[in-house]
Amino acid sequence: MxxxxxxxxxxxHDEPLQKVLNENSTKKYYIQWDGFKVNHTAHSLVAIRRLGxxxxxxxxxxxxxxxxxHLLKPEVFAAENDPLTAGSPASLLGxxxxxxxxxxxxxxxxxxxxxxxxxxxIAGELxxxxxxxxxxxxxxxxxxxxxxxxxxxxxxxxxLAEIHFxxxxxxxxxxxxxxxxxxxxxxxxxxxxxxxxxxxxxxKFLSAGNFTKELGKRGVVFTYKGDLMIDYINKVKLPDWFDxxxxxxxxxxxxxxxxxxxxxxxxxxxxxxxxxxxxxxxxAAWCVRQVLPPLGKQTADVLSAVRVFLCSLLxxxxxxxxxxxxxxxxxxxxGTAAARSWESIxxxxxxxxxxxAHAYKVxxxxxxxxxxxxxSKETSHLYKTAALISLGSPYSRLH
Numbered sequence: 001m002x003x004x005x006x007x008x009x010x011x012x013h014d015e016p017l018q019k020v021l022n023e024n025s026t027k028k029y030y031i032q033w034d035g036f037k038v039n040h041t042a043h044s045l046v047a048i049r050r051l052g053x054x055x056x057x058x059x060x061x062x063x064x065x066x067x068x069x070h071l072l073k074p075e076v077f078a079a080e081n082d083p084l085t086a087g088s089p090a091s092l093l094g095x096x097x098x099x100x101x102x103x104x105x106x107x108x109x110x111x112x113x114x115x116x117x118x119x120x121x122i123a124g125e126l127x128x129x130x131x132x133x134x135x136x137x138x139x140x141x142x143x144x145x146x147x148x149x150x151x152x153x154x155x156x157x158x159x160l161a162e163i164h165f166x167x168x169x170x171x172x173x174x175x176x177x178x179x180x181x182x183x184x185x186x187x188x189x190x191x192x193x194x195x196x197x198x199x200x201x202x203x204k205f206l207s208a209g210n211f212t213k214e215l216g217k218r219g220v221v222f223t224y225k226g227d228l229m230i231d232y233i234n235k236v237k238l239p240d241w242f243d244x245x246x247x248x249x250x251x252x253x254x255x256x257x258x259x260x261x262x263x264x265x266x267x268x269x270x271x272x273x274x275x276x277x278x279x280x281x282x283x284a285a286w287c288v289r290q291v292l293p294p295l296g297k298q299t300a301d302v303l304s305a306v307r308v309f310l311c312s313l314l315x316x317x318x319x320x321x322x323x324x325x326x327x328x329x330x331x332x333x334x335g336t337a338a339a340r341s342w343e344s345i346x347x348x349x350x351x352x353x354x355x356x357a358h359a360y361k362v363x364x365x366x367x368x369x370x371x372x373x374x375x376s377k378e379t380s381h382l383y384k385t386a387a388l389i390s391l392g393s394p395y396s397r398l399h
Contacts, residue, residue: 011046012151016055021045024062025154029069031099031143031162038139039069040357042155043283046146047364048353051346061353094132094167102161110157118148118156122294125160127301131176134222134312135166137277138284142361145287148294168219170311172226176304181234183244189262190269190325192235196314197322202228206318217319222311229311236310244303252302256289257373259306261382263313264366268386269325274393277320279358281313282386286365328385333392337384342367345387355391362390 011017024041031039044067045058053061061067077100086098089105106125114120122144133141144159174180185192196202202225206217221229238244239258242251263285267278288309295301317323328334349355349363366383369375375383 011049011149014049014150016058017045017049017150018152020058020062021150021152022154026072026100026103026158027154028072030072031158031165032096032136032139033070037070038136040139041067041069042150042152042158043142043146044357044360046150047360048350050149050364050368051350051360053350057350057353064354066354067357089164093129093164094135094169096165099161099165102164103157106157106160106164107153110153116153118151118153119294121156121160122148122291123296123298126163126291127295127298127304129160129163129167130301130305131308132167132169133163133284133288133308134170134218134315135168136162137218137316138280138312140164140166141291142280142284142287145284145290149290168222170222170226170229170308171224172230176308177300179244179300179303179307180230182230182303182307183238183242185233185235185237187235187237189236189266192232193266193314193317193322193325195235196232196318197324202318203322218315221315221318226311229314230307232314233307233310247299247303249296252292252299252306253289255306256285256292257369259309260285260289260365260369261379262310264369264382264386266313266317266325268331268382268389269328270320270323271326272320272323272396274389274395275320275323276358276395277316279362279390279395281316283358283361283365284312285309286369328382331385331389333388334381334385337381337388340384340388342370342384345384345391349387349391356395359390363387 021042024045026039029039029041041062045061048061049058081098081100083101083104086092086101089102092098092102106121109125110116110118110121114124126144140159140163142159143162144156147155147159170176187195205225206220238255242255247255260282263281267275267282270278272278288305292302292305295305345363346367349360366387370380370383
């Protein structure tokens, strides 16, 4: 089985963390509300704990005004989640309704079908919904990834239910399991994105403005340009050591390290500094990496997940207007990063519990990836720069 990266191996037995996660779950707060707002509590609690937050800081974090979510209203909850009227799980796929019916559905699967094994639950259920992780700006896979790292059953089923609830599939002519030319490309990720930016036919299609509140640019691209997304992703050159035809478990795991580096490069070097949605590509990449180990030897499922994630990253890039890229050396944060240790960056991060929740996660995932994978000097510098951008820059393209 693929190994799971975990800097805190005893999170499953971390009683203060498990207690605060369970007390502040979606039993108390909505997972999504007001159309686009998303509950980040579980992600953030696990992230700050991995950065070294104390028990007192965990307790204080959930009291910070900026971190408080929308409380459930019992009467609305009952009306929206009556299992007798909600419909079947299949009918709720991507319907964005009856979320708690779906939570109950996955909880029952966990207990009755998978013997309370989170690993078996993810291996059995994630592949069938992985094609739709783009929904809700990747937050379902983020919830799932953090839940699995913490080994918290409630957060895991919340994540699967959120992917199901917000499911937005990549529509392509051939099954995603048909890899075709994936892995045969010769271009780095930034070069491919520059080609996307220069694609006149695609830009004309996007400029036509055939979008609705329900189907924004990301949705339009996934719905009508899925084959084109696959074509572009197939142009990306994978690492020389990776062979699609004979990939073993260790190669698959290392491939996801590389995917994380790609997502972090796009976020860090984008001329729209600290782009709100490219940021989600960084945290989502880390979370996809965490949930691949349960898939074990299901190589086709792992490669399909990697390709869907890369297509999701591409769709986000397109929806954000195809920003240009700068050189790493041109960023002020790059110069600062050269003189900073991870210890000092983590201390700065935890010095305030009232930051926007996304900053903690970017610092944590970059720190985890650098420390756990023994990154090169250049990659370590990239990750520190990304962390400093998330801490010190206002969001761009926040909409």
